[in-house]
Amino acid sequence: MTVLKALKKMFGKAEGEQPSPTSTPASPATPRSGDRKHEHPSRTAKTHDPAGDSGSTAAAAVVNQDKPAAKADKPRRQRASKPVDSWKLEDFAVEPAEGKTRFHDFKLAPELMHAIHDLGFPYCTPIQAQVLGFTLKGQDAIGRAQTGTGKTAAFLVSIITQLLQTPPPKERYMGEPRALIIAPTRELVVQIAKDAAELTKYTGLNVMQFVGGMDFDKQLKLLESRFCDILVATPGRLLDFNQRGEVHLDMVEVMVLDEADRMLDMGFIPQVRQIIRQTPPKNERQTLLFSATFTDEVMNLAKQWTTDPAIVEIESENVASDTVEQHVYMVASSDKYKLLYNLIAQNDWIRVMVFANRKDEVRRIEERLTRDGISAAQMSGDVPQHKRIKTLEGFREGKIRVMVATDVAGRGIHVDAISHVINYTLPDVPDDYVHRIGRTGRAGASGTSISFASENDAYALPPIEQLLGRKINCEMPPEELLKPVPRKH
Template identity: 80%
Template sequence: MLKALKKMFAKGEEQQPAQVPPAAAPSPQPSAARSSAADSATRSSEESRPRKERSRTAKPRRETAAKVDVAPWKLEDFAVEPAEGKTRFHDFNLDPRVMHAIHDLGFPYCTPIQAQVLGYTLKGRDAIGRAQTGTGKTAAFLISTITQLLQTPAPKERYMGEPRALIIAPTRELVVQIARDALDLTKYTGLNVMSFVGGMDFDKQLRQLEARFCDILVATPGRLLDFNQRGEVHLDMVEVMVLDEADRMLDMGFIPQVRQIIRQTPMKGDRQTMLFSATFTEDVMNLAKQWTANPAIVEIEPENVASETVEQHVYAVASADKYKLLYNLITQNDWSRVMVFANRKDEVRRIEERLTRDGISAVQMSGDVPQHKRIQALEGFRAGRIKVMVATDVAGRGIHVDGISHVINFTLPETPDDYVHRIGRTGRAGTSGTSISFAGEDDAFALPPIEELLGRKIQCEMPPEVLLAPVPRKH
């Protein structure tokens, strides 16, 4: 498959000779200088949309740079011995400020996708990565992006609302998580990170732009277009663009919006582009071919993520007994951080309401929950104040919380890839975790396609009688 993909992109290279400059090369010049007649003649129809004219005096330049309070630290403080079969972050000659942040996070060695992606992107190559969440891909594209911005001086003619790096993700939770990781990795650099998501106060987000430069912007497609179409955000100085979870953006119908956004950025030879997806479908690869130039292709097999770190169980249980089984599993085992997945928003709501009524602290994550409440719920779950989070697949897509011991599939997902994604909430970063799936008469049909994806059978068990005991009534 990999040879076929590389052959397909080799054809594109013959037609697209322009290559991405090395990360240390000068940054792209302002759009007026960049959009020469020759560029316009060679630009594809996908990316050939005239720039909007606007007054640059509306957003005055701020001369004060962010101050960074850096405690004395030397690279020698981050000693990591070489290990066979492992790649160290030291092996990439990263900026000491980035290494300081990586040291604080406690990551001595790269994950497989980090080692492979950084090997290409730090040299300026575009990249297409196939990887599930939990493999470290977020840190891979953030480290590469931050390095590009640190090695390339910011343009002298720089105005508010012109980000140098743009990261697009399909869900609000994923945007918040990426922005959080970006803040951790940039804390010694002076780079500014901003996040724009729907469901939050527009004016509050706008005030970020009015207070400081925007170096890295993380956004959902819809809210980013809101800012762009109002003339508050301009994308013609984007040096690095990242599209995360491209397959999910396809599923959620975001591609028309993403196309509008990309038309506002420099053409693909003048920006570095990274695209990540859990699957390499034909549609995903067609988009990648349109939006990248001479990309390196990196694949991390999802089976490894699903099978090696997560102990998987399936209980055959009648639909009427599923809630009793869930309640007893949590209370009898005294689990403290559990994610429960269901297929529909109304299921999520009912499960959360029953758990709360029966004395178990729980929150729900679905499209029906207002964004500010979703953020509060996620923070409470991350801090340990909430024991159970009940979520749909879309709402749970960007949730990365350490220490989730168990994932429970109250209903089996209709799409096998979603099963791999769900159980990937536990067993992260090499730790062990457990998934338990309830197979009832209404959803047992979904199990064979999951087993086919995993390449093995999952033994179906009957739950012990003690786990089917009636739920005590609360007075």
């Protein structure tokens, strides 16, 4: 509580960033609106017409980047099971419950409530209840919460409400998003865009996603096919579009930075600074920043980019301990693979995530499991995007039993029904442990994590226990789990 008060005090006295002009000065790579139609014919301004604007028709507004670009110009019907006007808020009856906040308790548009109803979320998670209490009033916010707590829906509900309450400009240009979400990994961008598509399906808002490793021209054609209301992107690919003059950020009303601590770790902050300079000044946009940790670096960034933010914290140990049964096996490094193989093979587990600290470890584990007859795939920064998407789908469908990943790649993996998480090597950063085991035990379901502590990485266990606030029982693996791996012919 003392830390929280200190943070709020710091932000209460924080000096804002230097005021900048209402219109961001144009750079050679980002022409001003008045000049765009001469340089980019496809970016000719269109007058907002309730009868003809793609953002206002019943056509589905979500861009699916996996479909051929040639289909982008065709009208799309709203993906609803029944006409929108046949659904009433009364169809979404949720009784008040002590200690719980309903989505009904906020003033949300019927179109948004319809989508929330479809997703089956009657009550807010703690991060949603706390964040929405501030952001729906237009306040900036900084949230500390682990993956799986519902933070994505928290900022998406806030964004959608803002865009529905504020009509778009009568004159709009292609490539001018009204809301911008920046995330560090391709998988996380894809997941956020998917969630946004589900929440906006009755609103007529357009959602687009830009990630590296996918066809640039294909994404460009989609960008030029309709207005962009919500843009989700990785920093590098967004800068590519921005510096080519294809995306203009001077109309951004809401900006979200997700997993700011991971962006710092991955060296993305210089790119993020370039992006933010293209958006309106911080007192003319709403800024939401989410991070798993509140390090000094993260808080300094938040101080620069937000105005009088609300600070919301969801304690990580609650997320880590409530639904996940945690075990630690003391094992020699030379026996780790035997233990991993036998755990999976003898128990016939079908959806397991294995984490290792380095990309070369991930590759070796995946190769050995595949050689020994267990279907496995790897997820790291070296895997091309098209293969990542195919791999994730195979894992979701159960065709791939084991996903071996690094921490960076694992942040963006949201797959239901992962029964076990195995830490082949303990992470050097305690917070990464919480992120790893958060892949299982999601949305109230139970899960199990098993960590291998060897002579090389057992030193990482005490800081993890300190973060959790309790000891994790360490045990020796049974002899049958250390049997030699049978040779496959």
